[in-house]
Amino acid sequence: VNIVVCIKQVPGTTEVKIDSQTNTLIREGIKNIINPFDTYALEEGVRIKERYGGKVIAISMGPPQAGEALREAISVGADEAILLSDSALAGADTLATANTLARAIDKLEPYDLIICGRQTVDGDTGQVGPELSEMLGIPFVAYVSKIEEIDGERMRVQRMIEEGHEVIEMPLPGVITVVKDINLPRLPSLRRLAKARSAVIPIWTPRELDIDKHAVGLSGSATKVIKIFSPQRVHRGDILQGDLEEQIERLIDKLKESEII
Amino acid sequence: LTGRKRRVILEYFLNEQQKMIKSLARRIAEEKILPVRAELDEKEEFPWAIMKDLADADMFRVFIPEEYEGLGGGCLELCLVTEELSRACSGVAISYAASALGSFLLLEYGSEEQKRKYLPDIASGKRLAAFALTESTAGSDASAIRTTAERERGGYVINGTKQFITNGGEAEIYTVIALTDKTRGPRGASAFLIEKDTPGFSFGKKERKMGIRASSTRELIFRNCLVPEENMIGREGMGFIMTMRLLDKSRPGVGAQAVGLAQGALEAAVDYARNRVQFGHPIISLQAVQLMLADMAIQVEAARLLVYAAARTIDNGAKKFTEESAMAKVFASDTAMKVTTDAVQIFGGVGYMKDYPIEKMMRDAKITQIYEGSNQALRTAIASELRKRKGMQE
Numbered sequence: 303v304n305i306v307v308c309i310k311q312v313p314g315t316t317e318v319k320i321d322s323q324t325n326t327l328i329r330e331g332i333k334n335i336i337n338p339f340d341t342y343a344l345e346e347g348v349r350i351k352e353r354y355g356g357k358v359i360a361i362s363m364g365p366p367q368a369g370e371a372l373r374e375a376i377s378v379g380a381d382e383a384i385l386l387s388d389s390a391l392a393g394a395d396t397l398a399t400a401n402t403l404a405r406a407i408d409k410l411e412p413y414d415l416i417i418c419g420r421q422t423v424d425g426d427t428g429q430v431g432p433e434l435s436e437m438l439g440i441p442f443v444a445y446v447s448k449i450e451e452i453d454g455e456r457m458r459v460q461r462m463i464e465e466g467h468e469v470i471e472m473p474l475p476g477v478i479t480v481v482k483d484i485n486l487p488r489l490p491s492l493r494r495l496a497k498a499r500s501a502v503i504p505i506w507t508p509r510e511l512d513i514d515k516h517a518v519g520l521s522g523s524a525t526k527v528i529k530i531f532s533p534q535r536v537h538r539g540d541i542l543q544g545d546l547e548e549q550i551e552r553l554i555d556k557l558k559e560s561e562i563i
Numbered sequence: 564l565t566g567r568k569r570r571v572i573l574e575y576f577l578n579e580q581q582k583m584i585k586s587l588a589r590r591i592a593e594e595k596i597l598p599v600r601a602e603l604d605e606k607e608e609f610p611w612a613i614m615k616d617l618a619d620a621d622m623f624r625v626f627i628p629e630e631y632e633g634l635g636g637g638c639l640e641l642c643l644v645t646e647e648l649s650r651a652c653s654g655v656a657i658s659y660a661a662s663a664l665g666s667f668l669l670l671e672y673g674s675e676e677q678k679r680k681y682l683p684d685i686a687s688g689k690r691l692a693a694f695a696l697t698e699s700t701a702g703s704d705a706s707a708i709r710t711t712a713e714r715e716r717g718g719y720v721i722n723g724t725k726q727f728i729t730n731g732g733e734a735e736i737y738t739v740i741a742l743t744d745k746t747r748g749p750r751g752a753s754a755f756l757i758e759k760d761t762p763g764f765s766f767g768k769k770e771r772k773m774g775i776r777a778s779s780t781r782e783l784i785f786r787n788c789l790v791p792e793e794n795m796i797g798r799e800g801m802g803f804i805m806t807m808r809l810l811d812k813s814r815p816g817v818g819a820q821a822v823g824l825a826q827g828a829l830e831a832a833v834d835y836a837r838n839r840v841q842f843g844h845p846i847i848s849l850q851a852v853q854l855m856l857a858d859m860a861i862q863v864e865a866a867r868l869l870v871y872a873a874a875r876t877i878d879n880g881a882k883k884f885t886e887e888s889a890m891a892k893v894f895a896s897d898t899a900m901k902v903t904t905d906a907v908q909i910f911g912g913v914g915y916m917k918d919y920p921i922e923k924m925m926r927d928a929k930i931t932q933i934y935e936g937s938n939q940a941l942r943t944a945i946a947s948e949l950r951k952r953k954g955m956q957e
Contacts, residue, residue, distance in 0.1 A: 489591060492621035492634060495583050 303356035305347040306416045309340040311371035312424040336371045339419025345487040348379030357381040377490035377498035388507035393520030400433035402518050405511045416477040435477035446478045588647035600652040603777035610655045618688020626663045631682035637878035642819035649823030653927035654777030661729040665692025667809045672797035693734035695725040703940045706749040712741035718792045721785040731781025732766045735759045740802045752802030756794040763788030774926035814888040818870035818895035821931040825863045825899040828906035828924045859902045866895040886948040889941040896931035903928040
């Protein structure tokens with residue numbers, strides 16, 4: 303089974319601050335990590351490889367430092383990694399991202415399975431996985447929580463739904479996104495860390511991908527970010543004083559005041 | 564994760580691989596050991612799951628040469644791992660380090676055949692090793708052992724009981740010191756590799772301990788246990804001499820265990836002092852507490868440097884290092900006892916309670932002053948070297 307795992311490097315914190323002047327994330331002093339959901343995708347890819355053979359290729363689009371995320375991927379079991387990086391690719395929305403990834407995956411040797419995390423913790427859209435399957439014209443299953451069996455041509459998976467889980471059989475090649483219940487990602491080993499440190503990670507630009515610059519990055523995006531802002535702190539409400547009777551009276555007054563009753 | 568860069572206090576001159584080893588060991592300690600250390604201590608449970616994690620991370624490879632599927636490190640690499648594990652739990656750290664202790668004689672004096680047979684399994688962590696010297700009559704006076712190895716057709720018959728053996732019952736490969744010639748005293752001891760499940764080899768009682776309770780400390784009982792001739796390490800009669808050298812080599816490891824323990828206690832104490840408010844201020848603003856913390860930090864750093872220096876001296880191929888290795892062990896273990904005791908003091912009443920990790924650290928620290936040569940015996944050894952070299956630095 304040849305597996306492609308798509309990963310993204312994200313800021314390693316849940317408390318991202320935004321520069322109100324430039325509307326961009328303040329990245330200074332924040333360590334970058336592999337998007338946590340992608341670590342489950344990676345681990346599942348490695349487990350499938352260990353069970354059925356084949357290889358795992360990690361792929362990421364991002365600035366040059368995203369190569370570090372790919373090295374980390376190799377340290378926990380990916381065999382190879384490819385970085386899609388170029389100034390023309392910057393500012394991509396999910397459509398342009400999926401477009402670029404799809405083109406890169408098409409260039410790879412035949413693949414059986416593409417695994418993504420369910421969503422990123424920075425963009426939070428969960429769109430790249432499904433868009434990728436559309437562009438490649440292959441089936442898609444979201445929120446996979448267990449791989450039951452792969453027999454070469456098809457695979458049976460469990461997917462999380464609100465009421466429980468569904469068992470779905472899908473033909474291969476296909477795309478899945480995984481949830482965090484699917485596994486517990488492993489730690490690196492010293493030998494794998496050494497391998498990751500010396501690994502050569504090719505960088506593909508639009509030229510290698512043979513893709514029009516206008517189909518990628520900001521210009522290839524269907525959506526534009528107009529503004530990023532931290533939500534205003536909501537007014538905390540009035541706390542009514544006095545004994546119960548007084549409080550009830552004041553509450554009724556307030557409700558009348560605001561024409562609710 | 565505040566993203567704040569850790570201020571580098573001292574330059575330890577670690578190479579890239581050593582930094583990688585230390586940082587991965589720390590990650591394992593924080594992610595795998597910290598959440599379970601209280602339970603392991605309480606239940607006196609051997610940390611098999613963590614041994615598996617350490618094996619998967621190649622940690623048992625660091626002290627084994629590359630030709631036997633190791634990573635080719637030495638005493639310093641072993642110390643780095645032990646220190647980081649001990650920062651979270653000393654009982655886990657010693658279970659790991661005991662496997663190295665159990666393979667040291669094999670590494671240094673084993674035949675090519677013996678090394679090929681056993682080292683790859685120790686390197687992969689598939690099998691743990693242990694070293695067995697101590698008996699009820701032989702502690703600091705190791706020459707007082709009574710276990711015998713009598714020559715018979717095809718091998719040696721072992722009889723006797725070993726006491727307080729770390730990894731006893733859990734390890735599968737044992738390096739055992741026994742007398743091949745009772746009349747020759749220390750010159751009559753030899754070393755044998757004995758595998759678990761050898762007929763005549765069984766385990767006695769598992770000790771209940773004050774500290775390092777996650778580790779297994781057990782009796783090894785040999786009743787007419789026939790060991791093949793090819794399992795002897797080195798030459799007959801060399802057992803005692805080899806053991807003395809082995810202990811010189813392993814003592815920085817105990818020092819590293821002590822440094823990790825003291826580091827963990829220091830961090831916990833600083834953290835507590837920053838948060839505990841008395842008289843309207845965090846107690847870290849009290850000068851009395853500041854002086855204690857500063858002294859603790861100074862001692863931990865000094866102990867670490869002495870341990871690393873001793874380990875490097877050994878790795879650089881020094882011929883004799885009894886004194887340096889004893890100094891590292893004595894200073895670091897006395898530091899661990901002092902620092903953990905002071906940490907409990909800073910915690911005050913809650914430090915005495917089992918709900919906080921600090922009383923465990925104090926219990927764990929005590930053994931480092933006792934085993935692999937009591938600090939008194941080692942001071943005597945240092946003094947005897949001093950006497951020989953008239954106190955001069957060579």
